[in-house]
Amino acid sequence: MRFAAYEHQHQCQVAVIGEDGRLHPVPGERTLTELITAGVLSEAGATALDASAGPHVSQVRLLPPLRPASVRDFVTFEEHVEGVRRSVDGASGVPDAWYTAPTFYFTNPHAVFGPHDDIPVPPGSQVLDFELEVAAVIGREGRDLTPEQAGEHIVGYTVFNDWSARDLQSAEMKVGLGPCKGKDTATALGPYLVTADELEPYRDAEGFLRLALTAEVNGQVVGKDLLSNMSWTFEEMVAYASRGTRVVPGDVLGSGTCGNGGCLAELWGRRGERTPPPLGPGDTVSLTVEGIGTLTNTVVPGADLVPLSAGRRRSRERP
Template structure:
């Protein structure tokens, strides 16, 4: 099933997407309200949407929102170590990755209030000159759990969706210098969508514990990256097991894969000086993530207001 949250002019509503038709449910039904029991409520709602929808809309009649517009929490992993190596190479760093990267998956907490829909305009992070996208896929938790085991953690996943944690690379330099995690570099926008594709739909793509799902990223319809989730060093099961260690994963929590190798502009630097790179996103650029399984996002980058500066001038 492909679940979408959409607005046809009278507020957000949950619907089942079948081709180019959305079958809507009652307004009080949300995707979050259907999670938590292992899939029974989702299955019942899907049958209801097919047999007795509250309304039916053509896809081109509605505005798609994020499947879960405000998730309970957002975590972004780094499951593709080749992405990190690519960033190192682009920045002229020649050292090997620290052993810690191969001991546990890395992740940071994102901002649920920054979530955007798959076709929403994306404002450049205030004050950023080095604005970037990230080609990722997220798992959405369907039933709660803690201290999960890698071999069965994926049974807690309700489905998958695209994830794009738009990144201000210049702000990231300051975040990294301060050394307490991602701050304003990752705080301005996170795209989810276009749909939550239920986990059963991706099972035919499973290969040796990974999902062999192809994804691509385009800027102004020029392909920037193409890759597969099968390239991940850490599986979603391993990521969820580590993330749930000593804490509860809740229905609706969003756990992202990290960037598919090549799936950001930073990896494509063609100069030793990032400030001289002419490929950073600018207002008017259009960024698209695409997959034959997950659908696609398409978003216009737009300017944002100038930041309110601190006494230090930053």
């Protein structure tokens, strides 16, 4: 099933999308996260499909399909690592340590945007970028899972755009704490949550989902890849995320950015110049994932930068 969260006539609702694009509202006022947490998503969807259809999906404002409990963003594509390291850090190749585990960082669950939402330029940034990813959504709590167990904990998938202020990212990563404000102001999810069973026909012999990925800027294709070029499966990523801790319903795990133009920074690193140029107000980015849908957003001006003083060099007195 394909689930959408939407606003129509000043009311927010969750619905299943029928084959004709009509929305079948789920009874009650529960969010998708609440349905997932309660373990009743499939039952609620089946009940909704048996009822009368509501408006067509084109007649409503789509919202983010869910409000995540947390967002872990991985980096699982070698080609992306190669290109972005060259662009952001001036380094080349892939570090040997990258191959030892599916590295991730936590990003901001309070800065989630939906399909067609405007994306403000982060304050102080002049080098805004998109990142084409797919996200797995956790449906059941688990801890210290094996990859074989982890598949039962994935309820579905959605398209994920990790908006990135490359100039802020490059400066702050010199401190050694990873991306912070460079990734803090916008993550877009949507257009739908597609249940895991819907994508099983795309699974290859190694356990990867062979989905075609396409990135467009202002209607021009800038990137194409396959999700199966990941170096770890989603099941392996979930197992790693659960190591020594919990994954809980509503957690979102991003695949990391695909290669071959999954973001502008990769292209800049390979070409040695910023072509296409960084994103600015008026630019529209559309990310399409086979079997899931298209996530489209337009960049708009953001807030003015509020300046801060430089850090004080202290005397280091002791009591």
